[in-house]
Amino acid sequence: MPDKKIRIVVAKPGLDGHDRGAKVIARALRDAGMEVIYTGLRQTPEQIVTTAIQEDADGIGISILSGAHEFYFRRIIELLKEKNASDVIVFGGGVIPEQDVPALLKMGAGAIFGPGTSTVTAVDWIKKAVSEKDAVKA
Amino acid sequence: MSDEKFKEAKARYESAVNKGLEKRPERCKTFSTGGGIPIERLYDPDSAAHRDYTESVGFPGYYPFTRGVQSTMYRGRFWTMRQYAGFSTAEDTNARYRYLLEQGTTGLSVAFDLPTQIGYDTDHPMAAGECGKVGVAIDSLADMEILFDKIALDKVTTSMTINAPAAILLAMYIAVGEKQGIPAEKLGGTIQNDILKEYIARGTYIFPPAPSLRLITDIFDFCGKNVPEWNTISISGYHIREAGSTAVQEVAFTLADGIAYVQAAKDKGLDPNKFGRRLSFFFNAHNGVLEEVAKYRAARRLWAHIMKDRFGVTDPTAQMLRFHTQTAGCTLTAQQPENNVIRVTLQTLAAVLGGTQSLHTNSKDEALALPSEKSVEVALRTQQIVAYESGVTNTVDPLAGSYVVEALTDQIEAGAAEYIKKIDELGGMLAAIEKGYPQKNIQDAAYDYQKSIESGDIVVVGVNKFQTNEDDAAGMKLLRVDSSVGDRQIAKLKKLRETRGDAWKSRLDDVRKAARDEHTNLVPVILDAVRVYATEGEICGVLREEFGEYKENIVL
Numbered sequence: 001m002p003d004k005k006i007r008i009v010v011a012k013p014g015l016d017g018h019d020r021g022a023k024v025i026a027r028a029l030r031d032a033g034m035e036v037i038y039t040g041l042r043q044t045p046e047q048i049v050t051t052a053i054q055e056d057a058d059g060i061g062i063s064i065l066s067g068a069h070e071f072y073f074r075r076i077i078e079l080l081k082e083k084n085a086s087d088v089i090v091f092g093g094g095v096i097p098e099q100d101v102p103a104l105l106k107m108g109a110g111a112i113f114g115p116g117t118s119t120v121t122a123v124d125w126i127k128k129a130v131s132e133k134d135a136v137k138a
Numbered sequence: 139m140s141d142e143k144f145k146e147a148k149a150r151y152e153s154a155v156n157k158g159l160e161k162r163p164e165r166c167k168t169f170s171t172g173g174g175i176p177i178e179r180l181y182d183p184d185s186a187a188h189r190d191y192t193e194s195v196g197f198p199g200y201y202p203f204t205r206g207v208q209s210t211m212y213r214g215r216f217w218t219m220r221q222y223a224g225f226s227t228a229e230d231t232n233a234r235y236r237y238l239l240e241q242g243t244t245g246l247s248v249a250f251d252l253p254t255q256i257g258y259d260t261d262h263p264m265a266a267g268e269c270g271k272v273g274v275a276i277d278s279l280a281d282m283e284i285l286f287d288k289i290a291l292d293k294v295t296t297s298m299t300i301n302a303p304a305a306i307l308l309a310m311y312i313a314v315g316e317k318q319g320i321p322a323e324k325l326g327g328t329i330q331n332d333i334l335k336e337y338i339a340r341g342t343y344i345f346p347p348a349p350s351l352r353l354i355t356d357i358f359d360f361c362g363k364n365v366p367e368w369n370t371i372s373i374s375g376y377h378i379r380e381a382g383s384t385a386v387q388e389v390a391f392t393l394a395d396g397i398a399y400v401q402a403a404k405d406k407g408l409d410p411n412k413f414g415r416r417l418s419f420f421f422n423a424h425n426g427v428l429e430e431v432a433k434y435r436a437a438r439r440l441w442a443h444i445m446k447d448r449f450g451v452t453d454p455t456a457q458m459l460r461f462h463t464q465t466a467g468c469t470l471t472a473q474q475p476e477n478n479v480i481r482v483t484l485q486t487l488a489a490v491l492g493g494t495q496s497l498h499t500n501s502k503d504e505a506l507a508l509p510s511e512k513s514v515e516v517a518l519r520t521q522q523i524v525a526y527e528s529g530v531t532n533t534v535d536p537l538a539g540s541y542v543v544e545a546l547t548d549q550i551e552a553g554a555a556e557y558i559k560k561i562d563e564l565g566g567m568l569a570a571i572e573k574g575y576p577q578k579n580i581q582d583a584a585y586d587y588q589k590s591i592e593s594g595d596i597v598v599v600g601v602n603k604f605q606t607n608e609d610d611a612a613g614m615k616l617l618r619v620d621s622s623v624g625d626r627q628i629a630k631l632k633k634l635r636e637t638r639g640d641a642w643k644s645r646l647d648d649v650r651k652a653a654r655d656e657h658t659n660l661v662p663v664i665l666d667a668v669r670v671y672a673t674e675g676e677i678c679g680v681l682r683e684e685f686g687e688y689k690e691n692i693v694l
Binding site for chain 2: 014015016017018019020023024026027028036038040041042044066067068070071072095097098099114115116118119120
């Protein structure tokens with residue numbers, strides 16, 4: 001599949017209103033040539049997963065700063081499994097303590113980008129993860 | 139200004155500098171503040187020559203209040219040291235408040251969890267996973283009674299970060315006061331009650347603009363008559379800055395929000411000479427000390443002009459911009475978190491040199507989690523050291539007359555006035571928000587800032603320079619709120635619903651009736667409802683049905 005544009009849903013789950021990070025990463029991914037669908041605030045896990053499936057997204061980037069990350073990552077990953085969409089990669093960032101990262105990765109998150117991460121790091125990781133996923137599919 | 143001696147000395151200096159630059163260029167081609175205001179190599183009497191001291195700087199306590207709102211400032215009394223706190227249940231947060239009061243904090247500041255801020259009871263599906271995470275969970279007056287247990291409400295002032303449902307939480311506070319035997323006119327404190335910045339930057343809105351403005355002005359009216367010592371709004375630039383704005387935008391968008399509130403209250407028939415006395419503001423303290431000090435001074439002067447010239451306000455107290463400050467959460471780094479203590483110290487100094495009325499200092503661990511008790515203590519001590527040891531509090535507005543600070547004060551005021559003019563042209567702040575104007579400006583600034591960090595043009599110590607490979611947070615004891623908190627809160631709520639009787643039902647009907655008649659003030663009926671333990675979610679539920687909900691205008 002030559003030059004297929006990577007499609008990413010940038011999502012704000014739950015009630016958290018901090019959208020600076022989500023919007024910065026959305027613009028950085030767009031500037032890196034990806035198609036970005038930004039959900040806006042107050043999305044339920046069901047809405048986020050539905051958007052990802054409808055948009056045929058390669059990945060969901062979850063931004064959460066309210067401390068409710070375990071709850072939302074778990075639910076979104078479960079829903080993707082239920083809808084046979086486990087190939088959608090899930091990653092995220094926000095105010096997430098290092099100690100919580102192993103549990104999120106174990107649930108099936110691909111990467112967690114903490115505060116201070118360069119957008120270049122995130123872009124590179126997404127490109128690599130999507131190409132690996134597509135290789136498995138092909 | 140310039141006598142011959144000055145001219146000669148200046149010429150000598152400039153030619154020496156120019157010669158020296160050929161051999162040793164400066165670190166950068168140009169210098170600027172974090173917000174992009176160019177910074178000259180040197181400011182001297184020539185930079186001040188055009189300024190009329192009495193007109194534009196003046197004396198503290200007098201129009202245009204550039205030098206502060208009180209005549210003796212911190213020689214009279216220090217600012218209120220007010221640490222924003224709240225987590226888990228009312229019981230846990232009450233314990234934290236009593237600890238803070240023992241440690242010398244002089245005012246309380248309540249952080250509510252997200253379901254409370256957005257008007258959902260803890261057992262609502264939208265509240266799942268969020269109970270007690272970013273603040274304390276309050277479902278009903280029963281929780282509020284526990285939150286202030288053994289804290290006499292006539293001995294403290296309390297600030298509550300609550301916006302869309304501000305009327306409900308204020309009503310609960312008044313009801314707790316009644317139970318303690320303290321009448322409403324003796325209560326002192328602040329509700330944030332600033333919906334416009336929620337649409338712009340913070341995100342905890344519920345209702346559309348028109349009913350939101352009605353609730354806000356109902357509160358102005360009610361408090362003017364019944365809770366005269368209460369600050370009825372805290373018009374907030376803090377979150378606008380946290381979302382990425384520059385210092386100039388922070389001042390501009392905050393004061394433009396203020397203009398919209400004053401106009402709305404005037405349109406309702408309220409007198410700005412009266413309600414204007416209870417308006418308060420809330421600003422950020424970022425790292426750039428000189429720019430921040432100038433920002434506070436510029437904001438005071440600009441607001442005084444706005445109140446006098448635009449709204450014809452003659453009461454000096456109603457012309458004053460009184461403000462709370464919080465150090466900038468967005469400057470805290472997860473890397474080398476100890477460094478955050480130094481950042482917070484600089485930000486504290488800026489807020490104090492800028493004449494703040496109250497201050498919250500952030501804790502070093504807040505890029506990772508809610509702060510632990512130990513790190514909150516260091517944050518409070520930072521304020522106490524600046525207050526008692528630094529000496530900057532012994533004279534009023536110590537940086538006045540500094541050539542650079544006065545020049546920056548003028549530039550920030552002019553830059554902010556320019557934005558406000560643009561917002562007026564767009565039809566005022568509500569129309570500007572609908573068009574995405576402040577949102578877009580803030581996002582552009584945030585994205586530019588991020589790119590500058592990635593290019594190395596902006597240095598953040600420990601993040602893009604002077605990094606170490608240690609596990610930064612290792613050994614830090616972070617505060618955690620586990621999910622059992624939600625289960626406990628839901629159990630409490632269930633019990634309340636079983637034991638509270640039926641009176642709340644007819645009170646909710648009264649709220650609905652009042653919502654339908656815009657000439658009825660909503661606050662008294664809400665107060666009657668909370669007294670009989672109608673929950674926050676029930677009252678907001680009725681108002682949601684009557685008013686509808688705000689739909690975010692996504693700007694990217």
